[in-house]
Amino acid sequence: MLLDVIQCVESGRFVIIQDSVQCCGRQLLQSFMCAALKREEVVHVLAFDVAEEDLRVPSDSGCAQRLCFHDGYTDPLGWNDSPPLTVLQFSPGEIHALLSRSEHPKPVTLVIDSLSWVLRHHPPAVVCQCLQELRRGGAVRSIVALLHSDLHQQGIVGSLCHLATAIVTVAPALRGHHTVAKTTRRTRSGRVTQEEECFIIKEDLTVTVQKQTHHPGQRDTEQEEPQADPAAHLTFNLRLSEAEKEAKDKLSLPFVFSQEKKSALLQPRPGAGQIIYEPDANDDFDQEDPDDDLDV
Amino acid sequence: MAAPLRSGIGVGSRQDTRAVHGTSFQKKSRGKLVSIPGTRPSVQNGQLLVSTGVTSLDYVIGGGLAVGTLLLIEEDKYDSYSRMLLKYFLAEGVVCGHSLFLGSARDPPEEILQELPAPVLDDIGCAAGDEGQAKLCDSEGEDSMKIAWRYQNFPKVQTALAASSRFGHYYDVSKTMDPEMRQASKCNTFFLPDELPLKSEAEPSTMNAGYRALLRSIQNLIHREGFDTAAPQNKSRNILRIGLHSLGSPLWGDDICCKESPSDAVSLTSFLYGFRALLRSSLCVGMVTVPSHLIQNRAIMGRVTKLCDTAIALESFRGSERETNPLYKDYHGLLHVRQTPHLNCLVCEVPDTKDLAFKLKRKQFAIERTWVTQVQDRLPLALRGDPQTPPPTPVRFCFAEKQNTSDHFWLLRAFAQGITPQMSVH
Numbered sequence: 001m002l003l004d005v006i007q008c009v010e011s012g013r014f015v016i017i018q019d020s021v022q023c024c025g026r027q028l029l030q031s032f033m034c035a036a037l038k039r040e041e042v043v044h045v046l047a048f049d050v051a052e053e054d055l056r057v058p059s060d061s062g063c064a065q066r067l068c069f070h071d072g073y074t075d076p077l078g079w080n081d082s083p084p085l086t087v088l089q090f091s092p093g094e095i096h097a098l099l100s101r102s103e104h105p106k107p108v109t110l111v112i113d114s115l116s117w118v119l120r121h122h123p124p125a126v127v128c129q130c131l132q133e134l135r136r137g138g139a140v141r142s143i144v145a146l147l148h149s150d151l152h153q154q155g156i157v158g159s160l161c162h163l164a165t166a167i168v169t170v171a172p173a174l175r176g177h178h179t180v181a182k183t184t185r186r187t188r189s190g191r192v193t194q195e196e197e198c199f200i201i202k203e204d205l206t207v208t209v210q211k212q213t214h215h216p217g218q219r220d221t222e223q224e225e226p227q228a229d230p231a232a233h234l235t236f237n238l239r240l241s242e243a244e245k246e247a248k249d250k251l252s253l254p255f256v257f258s259q260e261k262k263s264a265l266l267q268p269r270p271g272a273g274q275i276i277y278e279p280d281a282n283d284d285f286d287q288e289d290p291d292d293d294l295d296v
Numbered sequence: 297m298a299a300p301l302r303s304g305i306g307v308g309s310r311q312d313t314r315a316v317h318g319t320s321f322q323k324k325s326r327g328k329l330v331s332i333p334g335t336r337p338s339v340q341n342g343q344l345l346v347s348t349g350v351t352s353l354d355y356v357i358g359g360g361l362a363v364g365t366l367l368l369i370e371e372d373k374y375d376s377y378s379r380m381l382l383k384y385f386l387a388e389g390v391v392c393g394h395s396l397f398l399g400s401a402r403d404p405p406e407e408i409l410q411e412l413p414a415p416v417l418d419d420i421g422c423a424a425g426d427e428g429q430a431k432l433c434d435s436e437g438e439d440s441m442k443i444a445w446r447y448q449n450f451p452k453v454q455t456a457l458a459a460s461s462r463f464g465h466y467y468d469v470s471k472t473m474d475p476e477m478r479q480a481s482k483c484n485t486f487f488l489p490d491e492l493p494l495k496s497e498a499e500p501s502t503m504n505a506g507y508r509a510l511l512r513s514i515q516n517l518i519h520r521e522g523f524d525t526a527a528p529q530n531k532s533r534n535i536l537r538i539g540l541h542s543l544g545s546p547l548w549g550d551d552i553c554c555k556e557s558p559s560d561a562v563s564l565t566s567f568l569y570g571f572r573a574l575l576r577s578s579l580c581v582g583m584v585t586v587p588s589h590l591i592q593n594r595a596i597m598g599r600v601t602k603l604c605d606t607a608i609a610l611e612s613f614r615g616s617e618r619e620t621n622p623l624y625k626d627y628h629g630l631l632h633v634r635q636t637p638h639l640n641c642l643v644c645e646v647p648d649t650k651d652l653a654f655k656l657k658r659k660q661f662a663i664e665r666t667w668v669t670q671v672q673d674r675l676p677l678a679l680r681g682d683p684q685t686p687p688p689t690p691v692r693f694c695f696a697e698k699q700n701t702s703d704h705f706w707l708l709r710a711f712a713q714g715i716t717p718q719m720s721v722h
Contacts, residue, residue: 124554128546132402133489155554155592159546162590190376192614266449
């Protein structure tokens with residue numbers, strides 16, 4: 001499912017990559033960026049955590065045109081004059097202004113590295129509202145964000161993940177050098193699927209899934225068990241051959257009238273054959289007034 | 297449930313509905329029925345009840361939702377089933393002809409309204425009188441019957457009362473409701489990002505700006521449309537169903553979900569207090585969903601539960617270790633009834649069992665009891681066998697406990713349980 005999430009093209013999605021100090025999720029973020037560029041999407045990156053060089057993906061010239069970096073690393077709090085991007089500019093209006101400065105009119109994939117830095121400087125409720133506003137507006141098509149889950153309280157991580165359509169949690173595998181990704185995906189109809197996979201990222205930032213560990217909660221739609229054939233193991237024959245079926249259909253039942261007589265009888269007649277059903281047995285109306293014998 | 301000050305109302309006064317009377321005295325009226333469609337009086341305490349849209353939930357909370365009360369639903373982890381319950385509630389309002397109000401901060405209310413499930417109609421389609429007699433369907437129609445053909449033109453059930461006065465309907469979740477049916481009912485919406493700019497001036501108040509705007513909007517609507525009991529009694533009355541999605545989530549501007557000691561801890565509780573006061577004085581029913589799994593401070597959740605009348609919690613198995621448990625394979629989650637109200641009476645309606653599990657089927661949201669919940673969870677793993685067999689007789693354990701000052705009580709208890717204690721001194 002990790003590959004599905006990376007390649008998903010529906011609009012309005014919000015992917016959170018949760019990592020921790022044991023396992024860094026930045027490479028996975030870069031592979032998301034790479035996949036989006038290969039799909040001819042315009043990618044804007046808000047880089048707060050690391051410098052631009054560490055976040056660059058190897059890409060050809062066409063892709064490089066569609067990739068737009070906003071450097072929030074050199075001067076995040078605006079101490080010098082004219083900083084390229086400050087963290088205080090993380091609000092819907094400012095981000096829309098940033099995105100409209102680029103010349104591509106298409107909807108944008110916004111990559112945020114990382115949300116933890118933003119959460120340090122803005123209240124979490126404001127960050128949630130801002131992200132929701134960005135998703136709703138037409139300018140941003142999808143958001144992919146990195147979140148360091150061990151830097152925040154449980155509640156903040158939970159609230160952000162509550163908004164997300166897909167959450168990928170990376171952790172080191174117990175054996176070997178792989179990383180394990182636990183993916184939770186939620187569709188609009190409310191269906192939730194989860195999967196745990198071992199993956200590896202190659203040099204060109206493509207992700208290959210090595211093998212799948214146990215599925216912690218994956219449920220398919222209900223599968224009906226094949227109905228046991230009741231006529232199977234009997235000492236007598238219950239089945240009908242084709243000729244017998246035809247004869248059965250042709251048999252005319254008693255009291256089956258011809259078509260003319262039927263339609264004559266089906267003509268509406270007042271008060272004939274009405275099915276009246278009184279649904280509520282508690283609704284019995286007591287005709288006698290219990291106060292009749294009071295002396296008032 | 298409204299106007300509790302009026303008492304001693306004369307026996308002959310029958311001009312308004314029972315919701316307005318303060319006492320629960322019910323005179324058995326001759327002929328004249330309750331005039332609001334989709335409601336019925338409760339058999340326990342005479343309150344006017346509306347259906348929540350899910351007939352099994354109506355049964356669990358005591359027959360239905362009383363007019364003027366508030367139902368709290370604690371959301372499951374991914375908000376799939378609580379959203380479904382909200383949609384059932386609104387769909388029931390559409391079918392019964394009630395007015396609707398939907399408040400949401402996350403999804404636009406129009407989207408939620410477009411996803412309402414379609415009712416399973418067997419008699420509602422022919423509610424417009426007995427026009428069935430004019431319908432001479434050709435016998436090659438799909439419901440032409442071979443043997444009972446005399447009845448093929450009649451609808452399956454034809455009630456003596458109007459069709460929409462049936463209490464509780466069934467919905468097919470695989471289909472969405474017809475837009476015409478939805479537009480026939482009056483629906484008001486409140487979507488937070490449209491109502492106020494994100495950074496607004498802060499007036500001094502216990503509620504935050506979002507809740508204040510929501511409460512004001514509801515109050516204006518009630519007053520404008522005449523749902524409050526102070527309105528003149530001449531026009532026909534209707535019920536207003538108010539559904540609020542995901543109150544308390546950070547999208548409403550509230551941070552009780554984010555921090556253990558939130559800066560704005562009383563905002564949601566103040567809102568609920570004001571909201572319930574509005575409900576009590578008008579012909580309205582409220583349903584609120586709260587993401588309680590995100591709320592860090594349990595005291596806040598306790599206050600929220602106390603401020604609502606009926607409270608249930610949904611716990612979905614999706615994503616938890618219980619999903620692969622063979623005991624729960626028939627169900628989608630557990631339903632906990634946290635609170636039921638005392639409405640003008642001394643006892644409240646409690647369901648006869650606390651072990652309830654739910655399953656969302658296509659045409660029904662089924663809530664059933666499950667006896668295995670408590671028992672099997674407490675047995676050690678080696679003893680949990682086939683779920684079909686009854687639990688084994690209790691096994692006697694021998695244990696060694698540290699001697700302390702209350703060891704004579706420990707001894708007595710051990711002997712009473714028939715356990716031979718092995719004492720060891722630490």
